[in-house]
Amino acid sequence: MATGGLSKYLFVAAIDIGTTYSGYAFASTKELKKVKDYGPTPIETIVWNSGSRSLLSSKAPTALLLKPDKTFQSFGYMAENDYSDLVSEEEDDEGHSYKDYYYFHRFKMDLHNNQSVRETSKMKDVTGKDLPTIDVFSHSIRFLKDQLYDTICTRKEIVRGELNEGDIQYVLTVPAVWDEKAKEFMQKAARNANIAEEHLMIITEPEAASLYCQHIDKDISLLNTYLMVDLGGVFDVTIIKKKSSEKQREVMEILPGTSGGNYVDHAFGQFLSDIVGTRNLDTFKDHYMEDNIDICRQFEGKKRCFAAGSKSNEKMVYISVPRALESLVKADRSLKGMDIAIKRSPYAQQISYVRHKLHIPESTFSGFFQPTIDCIITLTEKMFFGDNVIDAVVLVGGFAENTHVQTSFKEKFSRSRVFIPEEGTLAVLKGASAVIQI
Missing domain, CATH: 3.30.420.40 (ATPase, nucleotide binding domain)
Structure with missing residues (x-):
């Protein structure tokens, strides 16, 4: 698919790792160009299902579960449910207990006001095990990015493989108090999640919210x-x-x-x-x-x-x-x-x-x-x-x-x-x- 200049992008996609809930949204650049001032936008999101209590939400819980070898297991409601099952069982099929897994729940809470988050920073999971903070964010961004890609292909009837990474402009949100080094941390996490730097923008959360509000309400x-x-x-x-x-x-x-x-x-x-x-x-x-x-x-x-x-x-x-x-x-x-x-x-x-x-x-x-x-x-x-x-x-x-x-x-x-x-x-x-x- 076509590339070249800012107009090269077919889609703009945002990923937000929130303190409690996380999610993504996207829109085609073709449809965005048709948008008039002060009204609905063609921006799409998905509905996440908790799988219990019929709890539906426009975002998923900021929860990440990694296997004992630190590879990805699940994110969001599925991570909550999977970890719950592990706790209920004495051990999994490979003999691991839930304490061998890495489970991070609402992990951005401690970082929201932390201006000095760096590549060398570490965080503890719910059982106290350390893991590089950048790995936690990279796994989370990669999951949301892959889900996003699949959603675009499904809704826009695009054959997987025909939509290239260079066709999507990715936008990541960060707290306004984060300094440049902290933003560089997020850029590195995105690169680890296979988002090329030339296709990535960083925007602060209040700037993004302001853009939306001033458009939706004259x-x-x-x-x-x-x-x-x-x-x-x-x-x-x-x-x-x-x-x-x-x-x-x-x-x-x-x-x-x-x-x-x-x-x-x-x-x-x-x-x-x-x-x-x-x-x-x-x-x-x-x-x-x-x-x-x-x-x-x-x-x-x-x-x-x-x-x-x-x-x-x-x-x-x-x-x-x-x-x-x-x-x-x-x-x-x-x-x-x-x-x-x-x-x-x-x-x-x-x-x-x-x-x-x-x-x-x-x-x-x-x-x-x-x-x-x-x-x-x-x-x-x-x-x-x-x-x-x-x-x-x-x-x-x-x-x-x-x-x-x-x-x-x-x-x-x-x-x-x-x-x-x-x-x-x-x-x-x-x-x-x-x-x-x-």
Whole structure:
């Protein structure tokens, strides 16, 4: 297929390794050239299926599983499921236990604000084994790149082999706080994943999100200066200022990630620990990983769609408790079952347990969110101080899709305009995919 100049590319494809979820998006350059200002884009993504609880998402968990010889096993939901199966089995067909495998879960969390990540950096898997950080990223990028290639060929009815690597412009996203050396680290990881440097672009996450938002919403494009609040697994807020060109934006100031959606997950984990006891919960996580993944995915589904109602019409949120956790609590002589465990917990007057389900009032469930939301709002407010003249607040990221989060921001920043773009959870990916054209 044809090559030559920037127009040589047939497709633009973005890969985003996120703190909690990762994914890819793509568009044909031919279709991108037809795009008009302020409207839908031809950028495509896929839907990932967890395989349980019917949990569907536009990205996959940032989870990587490597075999004992450090070769690739699986990524995303499949990595979670495969590792869960390994934990349940004494050993695999070759006599290896799960501890011989390398499992990295939400591995970008520790690197999100680390400006000094380098080729020599190392990270530990969940069992404490070291591996070069660049290998973890290279395996992940290679998987997403190969999946991306297959998806393009399938959807565009292209025979595999006829689409060359030089026909695709790859775009990788990185945190805004990463320095040039850290970006070079990502470039090397991409090269290791067989992405040639001449076909690779690096763009920061807030720049990509800004490109998407200003295209999808005319009102955002007219703003001079606004706060880009990226609410993912961690939270970043960036001041975006219009440059001389109508479609160019400049990243002026960055407040790097702190609390975000992952901290809501931690709050739920603490809630369970307060009920069943830390020792029982740790045993459950270590020995019944499939059930632990199930309850975490339950919570993820509830978290996404949660919207607190009025106190006069409060509803319940239901979480099914796996039998394995019930058995551990029942075998605990100090608790002897879930009913007594709840009565002895700080939530005795709030929650109930009926037919293997926790019945959690909305007011209690919202408590998992509130400390994180309060922290995010307090830090966002700081960006209004000093010489900053802020026209609006723009919310993107998966956590920004939660109605409770949106309501809290609109109430707190009632004197400012708060924008919540359509498909904000994909703002970084879609902006990066259209970086050449938008």
